[in-house]
Amino acid sequence: MKHQWTDRLSEYLDDELDAADRSAVEAHLRECEQCRSDLGQLEAVVARARELTDRLPAVDLWPAIVRRLGTAVEPVTDLTQRRARRRIAFSVPQLAAAGVALMLLSAGAVWLTVARNGPPVVAVDSAAPVAALTVSAELAAYDATIAELGAALRLDGDRLDTATVRVLEENLAIIDRAIAEARTALEQDPASRYLNGHLGRTLRRKVDLLQRAATLVTAAS
Amino acid sequence: MTGRPSAAAAPDDLADARLGAAGDREAFERLYRRHVARIHSLARRMLGEEEADDATQDAFIRAWEKLGTFRGDAAFGTWLHRLAINVMLAARTAAARSQQRLVQGDHVVERAGRPKADLEARMDFESAIATLPAGAREVFMLHDVEGFKHREIAALLGVTAGTSKAQLHRARMALRAYLGGDD
Ligand SMILES: [Zn+2]
Numbered sequence: 229m230k231h232q233w234t235d236r237l238s239e240y241l242d243d244e245l246d247a248a249d250r251s252a253v254e255a256h257l258r259e260c261e262q263c264r265s266d267l268g269q270l271e272a273v274v275a276r277a278r279e280l281t282d283r284l285p286a287v288d289l290w291p292a293i294v295r296r297l298g299t300a301v302e303p304v305t306d307l308t309q310r311r312a313r314r315r316i317a318f319s320v321p322q323l324a325a326a327g328v329a330l331m332l333l334s335a336g337a338v339w340l341t342v343a344r345n346g347p348p349v350v351a352v353d354s355a356a357p358v359a360a361l362t363v364s365a366e367l368a369a370y371d372a373t374i375a376e377l378g379a380a381l382r383l384d385g386d387r388l389d390t391a392t393v394r395v396l397e398e399n400l401a402i403i404d405r406a407i408a409e410a411r412t413a414l415e416q417d418p419a420s421r422y423l424n425g426h427l428g429r430t431l432r433r434k435v436d437l438l439q440r441a442a443t444l445v446t447a448a449s
Numbered sequence: 450m451t452g453r454p455s456a457a458a459a460p461d462d463l464a465d466a467r468l469g470a471a472g473d474r475e476a477f478e479r480l481y482r483r484h485v486a487r488i489h490s491l492a493r494r495m496l497g498e499e500e501a502d503d504a505t506q507d508a509f510i511r512a513w514e515k516l517g518t519f520r521g522d523a524a525f526g527t528w529l530h531r532l533a534i535n536v537m538l539a540a541r542t543a544a545a546r547s548q549q550r551l552v553q554g555d556h557v558v559e560r561a562g563r564p565k566a567d568l569e570a571r572m573d574f575e576s577a578i579a580t581l582p583a584g585a586r587e588v589f590m591l592h593d594v595e596g597f598k599h600r601e602i603a604a605l606l607g608v609t610a611g612t613s614k615a616q617l618h619r620a621r622m623a624l625r626a627y628l629g630g631d632d
Pocket residue numbers: 229230231232234256260261262263264
């Protein structure tokens with residue numbers, strides 16, 4: 229039995245086939261138990277998708293949203309101007325060194341911006357919401373940790389077997405590409421909480437991976 | 450799009466949207482309360498549990514900025530929903546694609562050190578949606594959960610209707626394994 233219609237069963241189910249194809253599928257279904265069974269399961273998946281129920285977020289997001297309304301009410305086109313206002317730039321190493329001082333600027337907020345070919349720069353905008361501060365300070369802390377772990381790993385790298393080193397290198401390359409893409413996206417939309425969070429999570433993955441690598445080095449020595 | 454019917458009462462929505470457009474935050478909070486479960490669930494399924502809170506915030510911020518453009522010729526829930534999808538798709542074009550590769554990369558590392566049975570622990574249907582490849586997940590969400598047509602999905606995702614159909618079938622075939630029961 230050739231199941232040439234298996235790939236069209238969803239279209240059959242959704243009534244997306246023309247009359248000729250539909251009767252061909254029906255003819256096949258009459259004599260093919262496997263395809264009848266597949267069709268039944270596909271129907272069950274569609275029914276299940278309709279039954280999915282909506283759920284509230286685990287925490288109330290309104291307080292965080294209302295804090296952002298004040299700044300976000302300005303049109304998106306004015307974002308660049310707004311960012312240019314009262315802006316102080318730090319390099320990431322400076323930031324790491326001045327980490328404590330930065331946390332004290334709690335009335336303002338920190339925007340992470342990245343020059344195309346330069347080091348990451350963090351700008352402080354005293355008109356922006358407080359929520360962004362922790363995110364960007366966290367990002368800076370990750371950069372420092374990553375530099376530290378990376379240096380340690382280079383010193384100890386010869387203790388790992390080549391297969392492990394290759395997997396680690398591949399994964400670091402994937403993460404680095406993700407970090408670069410997240411930073412580019414943040415240039416376009418620096419206020420996006422999603423993108424800031426995404427970059428933070430990506431950096432955290434890199435820290436995790438480097439820490440796992442460091443554990444492997446310790447275990448191997 | 451057709452969408453699933455919103456539980457919220459439309460007349461309240463229209464009045465609150467007009468008040469919100471004039472700067473009334475309490476009216477906007479009422480809109481938030483009525484619609485957040487729907488938007489957050491959408492975000493959770495489109496982007497994953499981890500990113501859903503942030504994406505939901507971004508969607509409501511954008512809605513606040515755009516309230517003045519809501520004319521009331523569609524239900525507010527439909528308008529908000531489409532706006533949220535656009536916010537999420539814009540973010541994902543930049544970030545979620547790399548996220549997908551990242552997940553696969555992490556998987557390789559985890560496989561190296563974990564017993565096989567652990568990795569194949571059973572998942573519920575909703576969690577399984579999140580593990581679909583990005584293209585298949587987005588089409589499945591938009592078509593089977595949100596009620597969009599292939600033509601609309603093609604325009605939203607920048608693919609052909611044929612690709613949308615193929616991705617939908619792929620997603621459904623993969624999800625058969627998570628229908629539950631004692632199989
Ligand atoms: Zn068959």
